[in-house]
Amino acid sequence: MTSRTERRDAMWIVIGAAVLISMAMRLRQSLGLFMQPLTQELNLPVAQFTLAIAIQNLAWGVFQPVAGALVPRIGFRAIMLLGAVMYLIGLIGLSVTTTGLGVLIFAGFCIGPAMGCAGTAITMSVASRAVSAARRSLILGIISAAGSAGTLYSAPLGQWLSTSIDWRAGITAFAILACLMIPAAWIAGRIDRRPIPAPPQGVTEALSARLAAIQALSNPSFVVMALAYFVCGMQLIFLTTHLPAYIEICGLDPMLSATALALIGGFNILGSLFFGWAGGRWNKQALLGMIYISRSLVLAWYFITPPTPGSTMLFASIMGFLWLGVGPLVAGSVAEMFGLRWQAMIQGIAFMSHQFGSFTGAFGGGYLFDLLGNYTLAWQLGVGLGLIAGAMQLTFALTRPPAPRPA
Known part of the structure; x- marks a missing residue:
């Protein structure tokens, strides 16, 4: 295969992964828009x-490392198509x-495992293999940005319908958009034809999934990163699930919720x-710590002050910039x-911790709201833990000591 052909093939693989993650991430992240009308029509408690959203996130976290462990056996394409x-x-x-029960089954037990097979860990692993080590961090940033792009159209479309x-009607439109995931998974699955790049100098790859898991869980840097990832998941899913309801409770225009989610998606691209x-130039884990601290301070500012359309859009813009930068x-x-x-x-193992946090943020936020009638304690816990x-x-x-830098 010529170098030019390889570059073209890599481009299509990255595009397929980007479209797949764009659909998968942003359609599910906009489901919070339907919480109020759905629960009212079906006479369900919040x-x-x-x-259901908590189960979705928990199933996503549990299935993602399983899907990752199956990749060497059956390939990325089969996992992503499933x-x-x-x-x-x-x-x-x-x-x-x-x-x-239908809400639990379809929103939780179907979409959750689906995200494990088509979510961040799988698509970013596909992109990592398609490009050189020197370009990897930037390409991972592009894949993460693609995960946000869907909100620019999915949130306003869902809210309007x-x-x-x-x-x-809104969820039906989401299902029509989700049809794009099948050809995207097929194209991204071209990565199965490529050899696995050599590991960084000084890194020894495990010979089995079991040894790889042991290697990761015995690495202090990985364990700390995974534990902090729990709080990341808790904060983000709390916002995507409960921000629309909070805006409506405060007497603001419900369409502001879609605008806020769209702004989060737009600024998350940046x-x-x-x-x-930045991850290709500075300490990745130090950047993660700065993101978590900054997010928490912005959360505290927004919920302490009475929300207005202006403050909500500013909050969404700042949070969007700090949103999925953790992914790359x-x-x-x-x-x-x-x-x-x-x-x-x-x-996927690290992301399982993230999704246990997501479970806590989605269900815990709803439970505390039903118990207390407001979100005060929920956001205070999110800020403190963040x-x-x-x-x-x-x-x-x-x-x-810093990790080895790519050549």
Whole structure:
């Protein structure tokens, strides 16, 4: 294969991965827009909808390392196609369900495992293998940015259809968009034809999934990163699930929720590109700590002050910039510490911690709201734990020897 052909093939692989993650991440992240009309029509408590989102995130976290461990056996393409089909089934089922059990099954037990097969760990591992080590961090930033791009159209579209027709129309539109995931998974699956690049100098890749997991869990830098990732997941899913309801409770225009989610997606493109670029130049784990601390301070500012349309849009813009920049930093750190052979599985192990945090943020936020009638304690816990996690990550990163840099 010529060098030019290889570059063209790599470009298509990265595009396929970008489209797949764009659909997968942003359609599910906009589901919070439908919480109020769905629970009212089906006569469900808010906690039952948030339980479905919590199950979705927990299943995503549990299935992602399993999917990563299966990649060396059956390939990326089979895993990603399975995820795309399950995702589509989940959205179609959710659009026609009439019961709380249906919401749990389709939003939780279908979309959750689908994300494990088509989410961040898998798509970033695909992109990592397609490009050179020197370009990897920036390309991972581009993949993370693609995960945000979907919000620019999915959130306004979903809100407009939900307001103009009903919430079922909005989810049906999401299902139509999700059809793009199948060809995207097929194209990204071309990576299976490529050899696995050599690991960084000084890194020894494990010979089996079990040994790779042991290697990761015995590495202090990885363990600290995974624990801090728990709080990251808790903060983000709390916002995507509960921010629309909070805005409506405060008496603001419900369309502001879609605007806020779209701004998060738009500014996340800039943030992901920036942190992908920055991760190729500075300590990735120190950058993670700074993101967690900054997010927590912005969260505290927004919820302490009475929200207005202006403050909400400013908050969404800043949070968007700090949103998925963690993705390329975590993925790049895993590749530097352990190589690429088991990257999807090891990154999936870290992401499992993230998703346990997501479970806590989605269900815990709904539970505390039902219990207290407001979100005060929920956001206070999110801010406090975020500051602790950020300080822990930053301190540990600055006191450990740096990871080897790509050539």
